[in-house]
Amino acid sequence: MSDQKLIGPSIKQIPAGDDRERLVCPDCGFIDYRNPRIVVGAVCTWEDQFLLCRRAIEPSYGKWTFPAGFMELDETVAQGAAREAKEEAGVDVDIQDIIGIYEVPQVGHVMIMHRAPMQSPFFEAGSESLEVALFDWADIPWDDLAFPSVEWTLRRFMDVKDQQTVPAIYKTSKYVLIT
Amino acid sequence: MSDQKLIGPSIKQIPAGDDRERLVCPDCGFIDYRNPRIVVGAVCTWEDQFLLCRRAIEPSYGKWTFPAGFMELDETVAQGAAREAKEEAGVDVDIQDIIGIYEVPQVGHVMIMHRAPMQSPFFEAGSESLEVALFDWADIPWDDLAFPSVEWTLRRFMDVKDQQTVPAIYKTSKYVLIT
Ligand SMILES: [Zn+2]
Ligand SMILES: [Zn+2]
Numbered sequence: 071m072s073d074q075k076l077i078g079p080s081i082k083q084i085p086a087g088d089d090r091e092r093l094v095c096p097d098c099g100f101i102d103y104r105n106p107r108i109v110v111g112a113v114c115t116w117e118d119q120f121l122l123c124r125r126a127i128e129p130s131y132g133k134w135t136f137p138a139g140f141m142e143l144d145e146t147v148a149q150g151a152a153r154e155a156k157e158e159a160g161v162d163v164d165i166q167d168i169i170g171i172y173e174v175p176q177v178g179h180v181m182i183m184h185r186a187p188m189q190s191p192f193f194e195a196g197s198e199s200l201e202v203a204l205f206d207w208a209d210i211p212w213d214d215l216a217f218p219s220v221e222w223t224l225r226r227f228m229d230v231k232d233q234q235t236v237p238a239i240y241k242t243s244k245y246v247l248i249t
Numbered sequence: 250m251s252d253q254k255l256i257g258p259s260i261k262q263i264p265a266g267d268d269r270e271r272l273v274c275p276d277c278g279f280i281d282y283r284n285p286r287i288v289v290g291a292v293c294t295w296e297d298q299f300l301l302c303r304r305a306i307e308p309s310y311g312k313w314t315f316p317a318g319f320m321e322l323d324e325t326v327a328q329g330a331a332r333e334a335k336e337e338a339g340v341d342v343d344i345q346d347i348i349g350i351y352e353v354p355q356v357g358h359v360m361i362m363h364r365a366p367m368q369s370p371f372f373e374a375g376s377e378s379l380e381v382a383l384f385d386w387a388d389i390p391w392d393d394l395a396f397p398s399v400e401w402t403l404r405r406f407m408d409v410k411d412q413q414t415v416p417a418i419y420k421t422s423k424y425v426l427i428t
Pocket of ligand 2: 078095097098100257258274275276277278279
């Protein structure tokens, strides 16, 4: 038995007019409508090289990924992807087309991944990155990538490299990615 | 001056470790991390006809749209689009590919629109629809569509009708859609 006080939206209830349980705050009645969240990502490239960041945060601390993170309010999908590239790797990029949409329903993430050529070879690690580096394709640390979606997206990038416009491939994870 | 009591997350603060203002509850400290929401939509077709629903809810009460709504947790993008088709129009559909991604950053919506052939010609209005009907292309009520994204998506559908795979066109609204 725990007598820890529940704070914030912590009680499951079906609000009036709704058809499913939401978390409701027992103190103030606030209803927490949780929805899936959008992750915006950018495969940042300089000539034939790929920019990867080694994560300074959990999950997957110490593992490599291209810049990606949760989309915020008051920005577009493309602006969010460019913002993450700037925050995590200090790079200015041109966000081109969407090459992949991946999702992990078990954790409520929908990922929208872009091609994003860098405007210059300059980069520097942001506060969420231990280090940032440019890799040749042959040198990508496949065994140390942060999430399966990083590998899916990089391979997708190579598959469509010579195509000007490409369908946004759509893939649903059958398993939980975050360990 | 109002002495109405603020309830739930209602005070703007920058939480520790964060870099932007969030709404925080003054009573219990709960932080409301708001993110953009995903709208999943399905252009439902039977042979050469398009299924449209006349909305029984605001916004755009009485206007026409194909089935679409907010994605929920514990479902995939495709499952959400199929669920909306079932809820709003009573139809069973096959969710095919994504033909368009539209967004309205002013209201924090990102819309993922699919091609979705119906499995049979059966349909019936759900509780959020005043009526449901199949339309020939020439008879679509263009002047009474619920949102600009409905027209964008229908025209996109026709543009790529004969293509097996298509790029997910990406379009950002420059204005607020919901009036
Ligand atoms: Zn509360
Ligand atoms: Zn509270």
